[in-house]
Amino acid sequence: MNVGVVILVHNAFDRAEQVVRHWSAGGCPVVIHVDKNVKRAAHDDFVKSLADVPNVLFSKRHRCEWGTWGLVAASQSASAMMLAKFPDVRHVFLASGSCLPLRPIKDLQVYLAKRPRTDFIESATTADVPWTQGGLDFERFTLRFPFSWRKHRFLFDRYVEFQRRFKMFRRVPEGIVPHMGSQWWCLTRQTLSAILEDPDRKVYDTYFRRVWIPDESYFQTLVRLYSQSIESRSLTLSKFDYQGKPHIFYDDHLQLLRRSDCFVARKIWPDANRLYDNFLNEEYPLKGAEPNPGKIDRIFSKAVERRTRGRAGLFMQSRLPRPGHENGFTSSPYSVFEGFSELFEDFEPWLARMTGTRVHGHLYAKDGVEFEGRQTTFSGALCDNPKLRDHHAQLFLVNLIWNTRGERQCFQFGPNDSQHVSWDLAKDPNAQISVISGAWAIPLFQSNRNFSDIRADAAELQRLESEHLNALRSPFVKARIRIWTLAEFIETPMEALQTVLDEMGAKNLRRVTEAPKMADLTGFGQFLQNLKNQGMHPYLMGDFPADNVSVNERPTRRKPYLVR
């Protein structure tokens, strides 16, 4: 009892020859189908080159084009030949010229001999699998496809539309339920001959001739009529990218392929010398192990997901997503504090102590980037030059967050800073923004300047902050935002700080025990009143009584009495 191999070849004949010799040396009879599109000279050379190999036959040639009937016709005539000419063959293995056996042939023979009645063919109903690409799933069985998708895409599409429009659906022949799956199968003589010698074969052939990509559905469907035991998986390892194109294996996939324990893999890049040398020449021990494509699957599906969704927060030369398509503007969460460093004198060191995050000053300060510790260059070689930053303010933030992935960033922001990123912050779901509106007045209050200058500055800052707050309150906001007016905030500063820190999800969730030192606000109310008296109405800080406010210190907590 033996395994016969049917190989469909259309290019890379030197590699195909190598593989055929390998199969043959392993004791498998081989039937080769050469695509009719191949020039006669190339075909003859190929035949000649294999003249000395025993048990190799060439079958009738068909014109094979991707997605058309030719591939099925080729498999049919080659496997019919295999069954007729090699009576001791029990399993027929369908492979292509770019398939490469990864394990000793003997291993495969033993494996199949142990499962003499099992057909290995991936076969699933279209309704149950999400494999199909391009919108034609069940329709591939109910429409007609006389035009080549590759060469006459326009006609193909128009004819599909036409049929949909006029509801010209075909009827699936009695008795069969369309199934589909990988076109690389391994069937037993019984099943295969039953399919090929079916009295209704003409009906089925006529039907499948106009089905879209019949090589993925012809055998997969008919096998359901005859097989006693279907193992719905392919023995050939093949991977597809998100567009449904097969992945090509190169030299660097050597270890991955070796560990997969699959019998055969495709597609192998013809110039992958190391793969061919390794798997065709080296003696591997017989393993008898089950194929284990799981590892490869995991690696590939991860990569495919990353490719289709894109890595969040990564902008690069081959990826500049349109606004809104970027799958995340930044790569990880960060916190923005507005007005805190004005209200508290030692806010930055306090925050760093409490949360263990990286706390920057005003990153967007007009006279220079205030990195943590006022470094001149920060990770990723970001530089503190404000001109470079403002030349592309969005990417500055994106790069900063991407460069420090794994570590939460906090920075201060306010109306004194350059406002280019105002909207981007508001729209970024990774941003946590806490605002004490009107706190910009505190440095003015403390400054030693002429009142008319202060008044002009205050008006400008109020305008900028209110614009920023409009952004934060717009319906497009995705950031997590909390806004207090200054008056609200100083009512219960500790509770507010606690809320912010809790939201940051700091690891050591303790109660905030130590308070940052608040600026002395004695006379601030009068200062605001003076501004009002000059005709500039500061409203962002909320209702501040004009007389001296007594800032509510945190109420001393008394130990509750326990009543038992």
Next chain:
Amino acid sequence: MFPFTPQTEDHQVHGTQNFLTDAFFSYRMRWKRRRLLVRSLRRRKEITRAVERQIPKAGVLIFSTMRNEMVRLEHWLAYYRALGVAHFLVVDNASDDGTAEYLADQSDVSLWMTPESYKASRFGVDWLSCLQMKYGVGRWCLTVDADELLVYPESDDRGLDDLTAHLDATGRDAFGALMLDMYPKGPVGQAQYETGTDPIQTVPWFDPDNYRAKLHPVFGNLWIQGGVRDRVFFGSQPERSPTLNKTPLVKWRRGYAYVTSTHQILPRRLNKVFDLGDQTNVSGVLLHTKFLPNIGEKSAEELSRAQHFENSDLYQPYYNALIDDPDLWFEGSAYYEGTAQLEALGLMTRGTWG
């Protein structure tokens, strides 16, 4: 540099709304391209053939202009031979250090010579356009300078032919790369470099991620700036800092024309080496070995020849800074470890190329 009214980015995105403006813009671009081609053709007499060898029918061709690159040449040729380049087509611009003689002795190099102005020929682009028109049509053409080494995902294992086969299979005819300025630790002039060795060993450091990109309003390419030169020399005028995006590898067709170096190419379609949606295309990195120890002398020479950049005067401070032997390194610099590192940093990606 851009004689056209720049289009806003919005316009690029919502192109369909403005069909007429779009069509008119394309029309002007077509004329610009034709002008560039005519300009190149008129300069075809400037280069004279020195050595022409049989050019293989298949494989990637390299096009390059160089002047006094003897220091890098040996390794440069060896590097690209190892990547499987079929043939080198080089224009030598009046070298006096033996570059031309060395090139003439190589069996896979065809050599052209010219004494004319590098600047007047759009930094060699005019000359190379003539060669590409004649030899490059229908083939993958790689246009690189002698101080640029192309890497792409798995480039240690996979040759350029593998890459071009993938690009062909995915129906793309251009390949984008980011220029990565490599520099040594310590003053640039103090590093040791021995001719023929791998220059990356001498200048193994780079800035990992301070690049900023936007859509170029006219040519539609991704306009990337940043890197070490931006950080050290161009802090006060970021808009002048060097452009780092390149489209060096193109399946050439008659009528293609590079605009400024290989940063932009017409027709604009070819500049779309990036993806505006959510997917990524395979891309590479050009390791730029400009900061080898001889940079000081070279800068002094460039300064006197005034052959680089559009407004050479504007770049005087830059060249002076280079002659002063600066130290470009800082604690955050990254040490080059290989292609996997560049992928992990997000400086290049393999896209769908398993």
